[in-house]
Amino acid sequence: MxxxxxxxxxxxxxxxxxxxxxxxxxxxxxxxxxxxxxxxxxxxxTRVMQLDVEVETKTMDNVFVKLHVSIQYVVQLDKVFEAHYRLQDRDDQIRSYVFDTVRSAVPRQNLDETFESKDDIAKAIKEDLKPIMDNFGYTIVQALVTDVNPDQRVKNAMNEINASKQHRAATQEKAEAEKLLIVKRAQADAEAKYLQGQGIARQRAAIVEGLRESVTDFSHSFAGMEPKDVLDLVLITQYFDTLKELGVQSGKQTIFIPHNPGSLASLAEEIRGGVISNTTDSSRHRLSHEMRNKELI
Structure with missing residues (x-):
């Protein structure tokens, strides 16, 4: 049965x-x-199986790391006899080749390169395992380096280094921003001063034109007045106008250079005397002319 x-x-x-x-x-x-x-x-x-292997090795810069490797494999249906009879322990066989490949690749790299080349290490493991396990009736589906785990003290040091780099980068960015702000302020100040200079130039041109007209009109009104005397009188008037403006303004800081108003007073007195003398001479001349006319009559 x-x-x-x-x-x-x-x-x-x-x-x-x-x-x-x-x-x-x-x-x-x-x-x-x-x-x-x-x-x-x-x-x-006949399912895809996975074997997780942890390999401890040392990098070129003498840092001990643990690499976590995952191997995915499946039985070849046309080689079932080889898979069953030729390997006593397939997991040990795969693990041995993973150890050999990792420990021959990682010591040629420093720690940073090991992190960056995880895919290259996984590719090398797959390429080494595939032809060997194919002879035993297994297909290597995929090899993955899932983690690179250095010593905790190394991790702490790396975190401090990264934090320092980030702080330095942030400081540099802040400095660049402040530099840009200062440059923009300087450019704005230069532009403002340029426009202010244009305004002052126009103002002075208008003042000069006004002074010219004032001197001309004053000279025509008072016979015998020299243009210099008229100009001195105008300057005295502007001086007192300036003092008045400084007294009216509030909340502004103005440096007033020490001056000697006595000299201005003397100048004003001379001008006043000149004006009066000129007026008196004109009156005497007019009176003498009138008396001469009466004698002729």
């Missing part, structure tokens, strides 16, 4: 006859006709 087995959908059975491999039983119903002659010699999963 035979025996019946149910082969799961994710497995294959190795059927042996008299201790030798006979055939592969695929998912479904399996009938063993004569127990003792035929038997199930092994069961293999």
């Amino acid at each position: 035979g025996c019946f087995y149910s082969v799961p959908n994710d497995q294959v059975f190795v059927v042996e006859k008299c201790g030798r491999d006979d055939r592969i039983a695929h998912p479904g119903l399996l009938c063993i006709p004569v127990p003792g002659v035929w038997a199930v010699g092994g069961k293999l999963s």
